Amino acid sequence: MALTPSLEDYLEAIWVIGQKKRVVRIKDIVKHLGVKAASVIGAMKILADRGLVVHERYGYVDLTDKGVGIARNIYHRHKVLTKFFHEILGVDLGIATKDACKIEHYIDKKTLERIVKFIEFIETSPDGEPLWLSHFYHFLKTGRRPESCGKRWGSGGKMKQITTLNKLKVGQKGRVVKILTSEVKRRLLDMGIVPGAEIKIEKTAPLGDPVDILVKGYHLSLRKEEASAITIEVIE
Amino acid sequence: MKRIKIALAGNPNSGKTTVFNSLTGSRQHVGNWPGVTVERKEGKFSYGGCEVDVVDLPGIYGLTAYSLDERIARDFLIKETPDVVVAVIDASNLERNLYLVAQLLELRVNVILDLNMMDLVEAKGISIDTEKLSRVLGIPVVKTVANKGDGIEDLKKAIVAPPKRPGPFQIDYDxxxxxxxxxxxxxxxxxxxxxxxxxxxxxxxxxxxxxxxxxxxxxxxxxxxxxxxxxxxxxxxxxxxxYDLETAMVERRYGFLKGLVRECSEKRLGIEERLELSDRIDSVVTNKFLGIPIFLALMWLTFQFVFALGTPLADLIDSFFGWLGTAAASGLTVLNAPGWLSSLISDGIIAGVGSVLVFLPNIMLLFLAIAILEDSGYMARAAFVMDRFMHALGLHGKSFIPLILGFGCNIPGIMATRTLESRKDRILTILVNPLMSCSARLPIYTLFAGAFFSKNQGSIIFSLYLLGIILAVVVARIFKTIFFRHEVAPLIMELPPYRLPMVKGVIIHMWERGSLFLKKAGTIIFAGVILIWLLASLPVGVEYASEESLIGRLGSALAPVLSPAGFGFWQAGVALFFGVVAKEVVVGTLGTLYGVEEAGLRSALLQYFTPLSAYAFMVMSLIYIPCIAAIATIKRETNWKWTGLAVGYSLILGWIVAVLIYQIGGLF
Incomplete structure (x- = not known):
C-alpha cells in the first residue's frame, strides 16, 4: 500500500539524519521536521508495522533494508527537483526546496527520469553552460533576448549562425539546414533547396519582396513568406 | 510505315520548345489538354521509315503532383505510355536539369537524354563525358544545339532506333x-x-x-x-x-546527381561565370531604382506595339467590312433581294465576320510581344518586379501585364493570362479583366462626357478608369475569399538566363495562339452577332432594331429595371443590348434609335439624360457584361461556369453601382 506524503517525509528524514549521525533519535526527527514528539512516535509505530523502520529502545530508530530503499528514492527525487528548480530554472533555494518537498511525493517515475536526463544533458555540455541557457537567464533578467542570440559555437570554434532565409541580407551566403513543413515544401525541395545546398541572396526586388537567390547554379525568386520556411546556416 | 509516339519533357527554359520546332517544323498544332486550359502541342515528323508523333509536355521541374503541369505530364507518361521520352536539358546547368531525368528514370520510361545548348557549354571550354553519363544512367545521350539545328539529326536517329528498356538504373537511397x-x-x-x-x-x-x-x-x-x-x-x-523522409529522399536524389555531374564534367563552371552576361543585364533591369521605370517603359512599349500599331490595321479591317456590308446591301437591293436577306448578309454575316477579324491585328501583335517577352526571359523579371504590389491585391506578379493590356482591349488581356501558372491567379485575373476600361468604351465616354461635362471631360473620363481599377481590386479580393480561400499561390519562380528570342520560335508562337483565338472564340463571337441580328430583325417585317422588334421589346421590358439608374427608356436598353456585341456600338445604336447623325446625337441626348443619369449610364457601360468577344474568350480560357460568373457579376455590379450613383447623386 502506498505511503502518505507525511510518512514518506519521516522515512526521508531518518535517512538524511542517518547520513550525518551514527544513530537517529526521536528528538532528532522532531528537530529536523519541526513536529511534535507524539506525532513522530505515532508515525514510527505505523512505519514499524509496515516493516520499514525498527524502533529500538532508548528512543533510537533505524531503517530496515526496505525502508532504506524507499527513503533513498524519495531523497533522490527531492535532490533532483530542488536542483532543477534552483539551478536550472533559477528559482530561489528556499522556494525550490519547499516545492520539491511537496512534488517529490507525487511525481511520476517517468517524469522524474526525464528531468534527470535533462539536467544530465545540460551538465555534460562540452562547453560548460550551454549558450541557450545563459540566454534564458539574460531573458529572465532583462525580458529580452541577448543580441548574440541565434549564434552558437560550432565544433571548429567558428561562429555558426542559424537563421531563416528571409533574414539573410543581400550578398550573404548560407547552407540549407532544413525546410519547415508547409504547402510549398515539396516544390522547394524539387527546385534543389535540399539540406546542404548553398544559397546566396542575390538581390531583393525594387519593392522589397520577393528575393532573388542563387541555388544549384541558377536564379530563383521567392517571396519572403516562402523563404521563411527555409532554415539556413550562415556561411558568410 | 512504323508509327511511334514520343514525348518531350524538360524544365522550362531548357530549349524544349526549340527542339520541338526543329523536330517537327511546321507540322504541328496546338490544342488543350483534356479538361484543362494548358496548351498541348503535338507534331509529327518522319525519319528512317518511321512516322513519329511528338507530344510536347508542359515545362516542369519534377514529377510530383505539385502543379497542374506536373500532374498532366505524369498522367500522360503513365496512361499514354509513349514509346520514347526525350528529356531535353540545359547542359549548362546539369544538376538541376537532371533531377527531372532521374524522376523519369525512376518511372521506368524509355528516356533519351538530349543535352541541349551545348554551344554555351563548349564556348566555356567545358567538356561533358556523354559516354559516362550514358553508361551510368543506362540511356542514350545526344548533344544538340537546337536553335542552330545542330544534333537534331542524331536525335532523330536515336528516337527511331529500337528502344531499350532502361537499364537497372535506380537511385540508391539510404x-x-x-x-x-x-x-x-x-x-x-x-x-x-x-x-x-x-x-x-x-x-x-x-x-x-x-x-x-x-x-x-x-x-x-x-x-x-x-x-x-x-x-x-x-x-x-x-x-x-x-528529419522527415520526403526531404531525405529528395536530398539523396540530388546527392546522387551532384556526384554524377562531378564525375561526368571535367571543369565545372562557377555560377558567376556561367551567368556573367545575364547577371549584368539583371543588375540594370531589376535594379532597385531602375527596375520599376524599366518595367513601366517596357509595358508602355508593349501597349504601343499592340495598340498603336494594331489599331490602324484593325480600323482598316473594320472599314473594309463596313464598306463590304454597304456594298453587299446595295448590290442586293439592285438584285431585288428581299430586305431581310440583304440585312442578314450585311448586318449579320459580314458584320459578324468583321467583328471577329477586327481583333486579329491586336491579337497577333500581342502574342508576338508576349512571345518576345517570354522567350527573352523578361516575363519572369516583370513578375519579380511587380509581385509585391500585385500580391497585395491578392494576385500574382504576372497578373499585371494582362491587366494593363486590358486597357487596350480585354481580349488580348484575357489571352495574356496564359502566362500565369496557377489556376487561381489565372481565373481571378480573367474575371476582373473586363473592369479594365478598354478602348472600345472610350467612344461612349467621349460622347457623354462631351455632351454633359464639356468643361471637365478629362477628369470625368479619368474617374471612370479609376473606378474600374478600384472595382477590380475589390472584386478580386472578394472572389479570392469566396472561391480560392484555401489556395496558396506561392511565388517560386526561376529567373532564367536572358536569351535572344529566335524569330522562328516567336512567329510560330504568335501564329499558333492567334489562330487558336480565331477558331475558338471566333465561332462564339459570330454566333453572338447573328443572335443580336435576329433579335433586332424579328418578328418578320419590323424595322431593324425598332421598338417593335424583339430587341426593342426587350429594351422596353428592361426600362423599368433601368429607371432607378436614371435611364429607364427603351432606347437605352436597346443600346446596352447592342453594346454586348461591342461596347462602341452603343454610340451608333443611340444615333440610329434617335434618328440622328453622330453630330446631332449630343443634343438628342441632352433631352433624355441629365448629367447625373449620363454619368450613371457611362458607369453602366463600363461595368456591365463583357462584350461577346470577351465572353467568348473567357469561355475559351476557362469554362462556362466562370464565364457565367463573369457575365452575371458584371451585370449585377454594373446595375448596383449605376443605381447607387444616380440615387445618391440625386440627394445633392
Missing part, C-alpha cells in the same frame, strides 16, 4: 530506406496495387508522402492496411534519420 523499400515491396506485392505504376516507384512515392498516389492507394480494398504499413515505415525511418 541503406535503411532501401531496406524499407524492399520490405514494403514484399508486403505490397500482392495487394492489388495499380499495375500501371512500377512497384518501386509507387513505394518511393508513398514514402515521400505523394498525396495523389496515397489517395489512389487508400481506395483499394486493402488500402487502409497499406497506408498503415507505409505510415509505420515512414515513422520508424524518420526516427533514425532525425
Amino acid at each position: 541503406p535503411d530506406i532501401e531496406a524499407a523499400i524492399e520490405r514494403l515491396s514484399d508486403t505490397l506485392k500482392n495487394k492489388g496495387l495499380p499495375k500501371e505504376y512500377p512497384l518501386r516507384w509507387l513505394i518511393v512515392k508513398l514514402l515521400e508522402g505523394d498525396a495523389e498516389i496515397l489517395e489512389k492507394v487508400k481506395k483499394l480494398p486493402e488500402g487502409s492496411g497499406i497506408e498503415e504499413a507505409v505510415l509505420k515505415t515512414t515513422a520508424s525511418l524518420e526516427r533514425n534519420l532525425g
Whole structure:
C-alpha cells in the first residue's frame, strides 16, 4: 500500500539524519521536521508495522533494508527537483526546496527520469553552460533576448549562425539546414533547396519582396513568406 | 510505315520548345489538354521509315503532383505510355536539369537524354563525358544545339532506333530506406496495387508522402492496411534519420546527381561565370531604382506595339467590312433581294465576320510581344518586379501585364493570362479583366462626357478608369475569399538566363495562339452577332432594331429595371443590348434609335439624360457584361461556369453601382 506524503517525509528524514549521525533519535526527527514528539512516535509505530523502520529502545530508530530503499528514492527525487528548480530554472533555494518537498511525493517515475536526463544533458555540455541557457537567464533578467542570440559555437570554434532565409541580407551566403513543413515544401525541395545546398541572396526586388537567390547554379525568386520556411546556416 | 509516339519533357527554359520546332517544323498544332486550359502541342515528323508523333509536355521541374503541369505530364507518361521520352536539358546547368531525368528514370520510361545548348557549354571550354553519363544512367545521350539545328539529326536517329528498356538504373537511397523499400515491396506485392505504376516507384512515392498516389492507394480494398504499413515505415525511418523522409529522399536524389555531374564534367563552371552576361543585364533591369521605370517603359512599349500599331490595321479591317456590308446591301437591293436577306448578309454575316477579324491585328501583335517577352526571359523579371504590389491585391506578379493590356482591349488581356501558372491567379485575373476600361468604351465616354461635362471631360473620363481599377481590386479580393480561400499561390519562380528570342520560335508562337483565338472564340463571337441580328430583325417585317422588334421589346421590358439608374427608356436598353456585341456600338445604336447623325446625337441626348443619369449610364457601360468577344474568350480560357460568373457579376455590379450613383447623386 502506498505511503502518505507525511510518512514518506519521516522515512526521508531518518535517512538524511542517518547520513550525518551514527544513530537517529526521536528528538532528532522532531528537530529536523519541526513536529511534535507524539506525532513522530505515532508515525514510527505505523512505519514499524509496515516493516520499514525498527524502533529500538532508548528512543533510537533505524531503517530496515526496505525502508532504506524507499527513503533513498524519495531523497533522490527531492535532490533532483530542488536542483532543477534552483539551478536550472533559477528559482530561489528556499522556494525550490519547499516545492520539491511537496512534488517529490507525487511525481511520476517517468517524469522524474526525464528531468534527470535533462539536467544530465545540460551538465555534460562540452562547453560548460550551454549558450541557450545563459540566454534564458539574460531573458529572465532583462525580458529580452541577448543580441548574440541565434549564434552558437560550432565544433571548429567558428561562429555558426542559424537563421531563416528571409533574414539573410543581400550578398550573404548560407547552407540549407532544413525546410519547415508547409504547402510549398515539396516544390522547394524539387527546385534543389535540399539540406546542404548553398544559397546566396542575390538581390531583393525594387519593392522589397520577393528575393532573388542563387541555388544549384541558377536564379530563383521567392517571396519572403516562402523563404521563411527555409532554415539556413550562415556561411558568410 | 512504323508509327511511334514520343514525348518531350524538360524544365522550362531548357530549349524544349526549340527542339520541338526543329523536330517537327511546321507540322504541328496546338490544342488543350483534356479538361484543362494548358496548351498541348503535338507534331509529327518522319525519319528512317518511321512516322513519329511528338507530344510536347508542359515545362516542369519534377514529377510530383505539385502543379497542374506536373500532374498532366505524369498522367500522360503513365496512361499514354509513349514509346520514347526525350528529356531535353540545359547542359549548362546539369544538376538541376537532371533531377527531372532521374524522376523519369525512376518511372521506368524509355528516356533519351538530349543535352541541349551545348554551344554555351563548349564556348566555356567545358567538356561533358556523354559516354559516362550514358553508361551510368543506362540511356542514350545526344548533344544538340537546337536553335542552330545542330544534333537534331542524331536525335532523330536515336528516337527511331529500337528502344531499350532502361537499364537497372535506380537511385540508391539510404541503406535503411532501401531496406524499407524492399520490405514494403514484399508486403505490397500482392495487394492489388495499380499495375500501371512500377512497384518501386509507387513505394518511393508513398514514402515521400505523394498525396495523389496515397489517395489512389487508400481506395483499394486493402488500402487502409497499406497506408498503415507505409505510415509505420515512414515513422520508424524518420526516427533514425532525425528529419522527415520526403526531404531525405529528395536530398539523396540530388546527392546522387551532384556526384554524377562531378564525375561526368571535367571543369565545372562557377555560377558567376556561367551567368556573367545575364547577371549584368539583371543588375540594370531589376535594379532597385531602375527596375520599376524599366518595367513601366517596357509595358508602355508593349501597349504601343499592340495598340498603336494594331489599331490602324484593325480600323482598316473594320472599314473594309463596313464598306463590304454597304456594298453587299446595295448590290442586293439592285438584285431585288428581299430586305431581310440583304440585312442578314450585311448586318449579320459580314458584320459578324468583321467583328471577329477586327481583333486579329491586336491579337497577333500581342502574342508576338508576349512571345518576345517570354522567350527573352523578361516575363519572369516583370513578375519579380511587380509581385509585391500585385500580391497585395491578392494576385500574382504576372497578373499585371494582362491587366494593363486590358486597357487596350480585354481580349488580348484575357489571352495574356496564359502566362500565369496557377489556376487561381489565372481565373481571378480573367474575371476582373473586363473592369479594365478598354478602348472600345472610350467612344461612349467621349460622347457623354462631351455632351454633359464639356468643361471637365478629362477628369470625368479619368474617374471612370479609376473606378474600374478600384472595382477590380475589390472584386478580386472578394472572389479570392469566396472561391480560392484555401489556395496558396506561392511565388517560386526561376529567373532564367536572358536569351535572344529566335524569330522562328516567336512567329510560330504568335501564329499558333492567334489562330487558336480565331477558331475558338471566333465561332462564339459570330454566333453572338447573328443572335443580336435576329433579335433586332424579328418578328418578320419590323424595322431593324425598332421598338417593335424583339430587341426593342426587350429594351422596353428592361426600362423599368433601368429607371432607378436614371435611364429607364427603351432606347437605352436597346443600346446596352447592342453594346454586348461591342461596347462602341452603343454610340451608333443611340444615333440610329434617335434618328440622328453622330453630330446631332449630343443634343438628342441632352433631352433624355441629365448629367447625373449620363454619368450613371457611362458607369453602366463600363461595368456591365463583357462584350461577346470577351465572353467568348473567357469561355475559351476557362469554362462556362466562370464565364457565367463573369457575365452575371458584371451585370449585377454594373446595375448596383449605376443605381447607387444616380440615387445618391440625386440627394445633392
